Amino acid sequence: MLETILLSTCAIALSEIGDKTQLLTFALAARFRNPLPIVLGIFASTLLNHGLAASLGYWINTWLTPGILRWVLVASFIAMGLWMLIPDRDDGSAEKSPYAKYGAFAATAILFFLAEMGDKTQIATVALAAKLGTVIPVMMGTTIGMLLADVPVVFVGDRFAKYIPMKLLHAAAALVFIGFGIAAWLADPASFMQSLPEASRAAAP
Numbered sequence: 001m002l003e004t005i006l007l008s009t010c011a012i013a014l015s016e017i018g019d020k021t022q023l024l025t026f027a028l029a030a031r032f033r034n035p036l037p038i039v040l041g042i043f044a045s046t047l048l049n050h051g052l053a054a055s056l057g058y059w060i061n062t063w064l065t066p067g068i069l070r071w072v073l074v075a076s077f078i079a080m081g082l083w084m085l086i087p088d089r090d091d092g093s094a095e096k097s098p099y100a101k102y103g104a105f106a107a108t109a110i111l112f113f114l115a116e117m118g119d120k121t122q123i124a125t126v127a128l129a130a131k132l133g134t135v136i137p138v139m140m141g142t143t144i145g146m147l148l149a150d151v152p153v154v155f156v157g158d159r160f161a162k163y164i165p166m167k168l169l170h171a172a173a174a175l176v177f178i179g180f181g182i183a184a185w186l187a188d189p190a191s192f193m194q195s196l197p198e199a200s201r202a203a204a205p
Helices: 002-016 020-032 035-063 066-084 098-102 104-116 120-132 136-156 166-187 189-195 198-203
Strands: none
Touching: 002 120, 002 136, 002 166, 020 035, 020 104, 020 136, 035 104, 035 120, 035 136, 066 120, 066 166, 098 104, 120 136, 120 166
16 A cells, blocks of 8 residues: 555656646745645645546456556556656636635635646546556545645745756656556566457467
């Protein structure tokens, strides 16, 4: 369990650096200048969002056959790794949001939840839960990873952003997820051949 939590924490903390939800955190910190409710909003939103994502990943794990699951994991992890190399941009949603009038906690919780839908870290949580076959440890790890990446931003704002090697961290996150994809392939390559259609197996060398 501890290994799963640590793996999920490291993977999500790396992938969150420079992600749109971290950029949203910069904007929320500048907009409200009230760290505690922002941190609590991030925590509540991430716990709910990643709980749903991890549950979906676990369902995928139990629903797909092992051979097909490995195909899905290889493709999703490698695609995730390549996606990590594309930098996100702040769309100014914290400034334009109608939720800002409800205060820092509500605005953060709602905006974070919406921003996480279909985001890299949410999809990564689905993939991690599908690979590891568990919900609670993955949800705990991914939530901790989000907090590790975003909470410092709440307190330091953008004052130190220029000192963070974004490209290097994006590359590290990309390597982590591509590594997951390769590991899924190497775990049992024979099962991939068994999951192929009969004609494809006959044509393979």
